[in-house]
Amino acid sequence: MFFRSFFDENLAQMSYLVGCQQTGEAIVVDPARKIGQYLITAKNEGLRIVAVTETHIHADYLSGARELATKCDATLYVSDEGDENWKYEYLDGLKSVLLKDGAEFTLGHIEFKVMHTPGHTPESISFILTDKGGGSSEPMGIFTGDFVFVGDIGRPDLLEKAAGFANTAEIGARQMFHSLQRFKGLPDFLQVWPAHGAGSACGKALGAVPMSTVGYEKLNNWALKPEDEEKFVKTLLSGQPEPPKYFAMMKKLNKIGPELIEGGRIPELHNVEELGKYGKATVFLDTRGNADFARAHYKGAINIPFNKSFTNWAGWLIGYDQDIVLIAPGDKVDAIRESLRAIGLDRVVAFIDSALTLVDKEKTESYGEITVKELYELLEDDNYQLIDVRNQSEWDEGRIPAAIHKMLGVLVNHLEELPKDKTYLLQCRSGARSAIATSLMQANGYTNVLNVKGGYLAWAKEKFSVAH
Known part of the structure; x- marks a missing residue:
């Protein structure tokens, strides 16, 4: 069996190419839209991509499943779980197989068994892989998608916060609890191949290690320890980061089908x-x-x-x-x-x-920058206004006196609240996000804007008074 993982560091996204070397057939699991990497690898290994699959309708990146299936005339294996809101709508004209819990399909001498694992999304499925071509009757690993990560699990609140499905977060959390009970019943030796690593917004605290095992996660993953469902639900739903605004569009496009990429350079x-x-x-x-x-x-x-x-x-x-x-x-x-x-x-x-x-x-x-010492001197002047553009969780942990909170991702939605006769001082944790915010305000007609170098970290290091 051939196995290769691919990691997109910008999206903290994992995808996989699995091939049966005896038959020369290959499948791609959770492909990114950058499909050239799979085509090149398959060609170099003497494999033909004949199948494409994904664990769920992704919200954080645009899937390459449609593009790859079209390019390679490959069969799409996709979930048929969930209600009508979670069905793929672009399958006409493509070879496709709809999958339910317990379904099995093979690629050469490699077997994939479907396990319905709702919680992150209603249609989420995982794939248990057995390399029968290698002579094994026991499974090797499980592609968990956004179900179980290294050290964490998928968040259940995206449907409510990003896609606008009201009152679904708690339902998803309870589904996740029961899905994890099934996961705990898997053999400890099973490898765990997730769809994301550290840096993804699909969980709270994903590990940076690219893979794990069921046994290791049972020992070390916080979500596999609680036995009380109510406590689990409360813990899972608390402290989830703000989902990026584009997540709602990703859900929509991945459901109806991303446009096929046209070639050619731009002018x-x-x-x-x-x-x-x-x-x-x-x-x-x-x-x-x-x-x-x-x-x-x-x-x-x-x-x-x-x-x-x-x-x-x-x-x-x-x-x-x-x-x-x-x-x-x-x-x-x-x-x-x-x-x-x-x-x-x-x-x-x-x-x-x-x-x-x-x-x-x-x-x-151009725009200028100031140090936190200069900021300290300006905070008492009513002509200046400090804006903290960090995430809500960072703001809750501590802030600079006199700051107002406008998270970077939604700053432009609140510009009408900010009169243009003031000088605005933009601050984040280190100065990187506030630099983006400074450019946004300047582009929207705010001529007096300054970035605070070093941000909150520099402020805390100087040991100024911090309000909580």
């Missing part, structure tokens, strides 16, 4: 004057580091640095009805575009090299 602009033809609904997205952006940038641009957090914040801050013009070095454009496609932000209409936008000084602007 390159060769001077700053060409940017003038794009209307106010266009997002000018500058992906440089925040220090470079702060020194000088195209007026009206927002700054989301191209790093591990890029995809997450792009999903929070860019609308699916907006065109995007990238401001970035030419050699980074394809990678940036691929990261945006991973969450369905396909409307990139052009790009311009960031250096060209800085030539015309009349079309550039």
